[in-house]
Amino acid sequence: MATTIDEVIISRRTVKPTNMNGQKIDNETIGELLQLADWAPTHGYTEPWYYVIFSGEKVQQFCNDHAELYRAQTPADKFLSGNYEKLKHQGDLASHVIAICVKRGNNPKIPVLEEIAAVACATENILLGATARGLASYWGSGGMTYHPAMHDYLGLGEEDQVLGFLYLGYTSEPVQAGRRLKPQAEKFKWM
Numbered sequence: 001m002a003t004t005i006d007e008v009i010i011s012r013r014t015v016k017p018t019n020m021n022g023q024k025i026d027n028e029t030i031g032e033l034l035q036l037a038d039w040a041p042t043h044g045y046t047e048p049w050y051y052v053i054f055s056g057e058k059v060q061q062f063c064n065d066h067a068e069l070y071r072a073q074t075p076a077d078k079f080l081s082g083n084y085e086k087l088k089h090q091g092d093l094a095s096h097v098i099a100i101c102v103k104r105g106n107n108p109k110i111p112v113l114e115e116i117a118a119v120a121c122a123t124e125n126i127l128l129g130a131t132a133r134g135l136a137s138y139w140g141s142g143g144m145t146y147h148p149a150m151h152d153y154l155g156l157g158e159e160d161q162v163l164g165f166l167y168l169g170y171t172s173e174p175v176q177a178g179r180r181l182k183p184q185a186e187k188f189k190w191m
């Protein structure tokens, strides 16, 4: 178990929902993670994160709905039954699904870019809190994430955005070693 912030950051790894084991997280713990999200920085206290939490039987409901949105919005010649089944069963072994959304405040001086950045910070807080609690997590932006039908399904306003879905649960498998592909010299320029 990681004990310091550095260890938690370094040890956080994506665990695909198919590698989760079906064990449930209690809603209280999810509440703690949401509290961590709420302490992310924002420009101008806009606090633009908006999370829609699917728990219990709502997880399967969400996955069914996600798959049905895909079916309804995909032309017949592009529809792939494999994609449909993947979406439908993506949460089978997860405990909770959380839709990650940006709710635009009424301060037009704050660029959308900064609102998205703030929600990403908030979401990383959730991922780190999950890691520190021994939970498995996955941030996915596949399926219908960016489709207007998903935006409507989540009841978002015109300027709001969906950034993806967090799948949370437990895993029984050893967590994969982390890897980074780009040399640090390309990412950090010391002056």
Ligand SMILES: Cc1cc2nc3c(=O)[nH]c(=O)nc-3n(C[C@H](O)[C@H](O)[C@H](O)COP(=O)(O)O)c2cc1C
Pocket: 012, 013, 014, 015, 139, 140, 141, 142, 163, 164, 178, 179
């Ligand atoms: C905004 C965002 C969207 C992502 N979408 C996907 C996705 O659709 N499918 C996927 O396999 N992983 C997705 N990921 C997870 C990355 O694949 C993962 O973070 C990356 O492989 C690095 O692995 P690590 O998280 O274990 O360090 C996403 C991550 C972020 C931040």
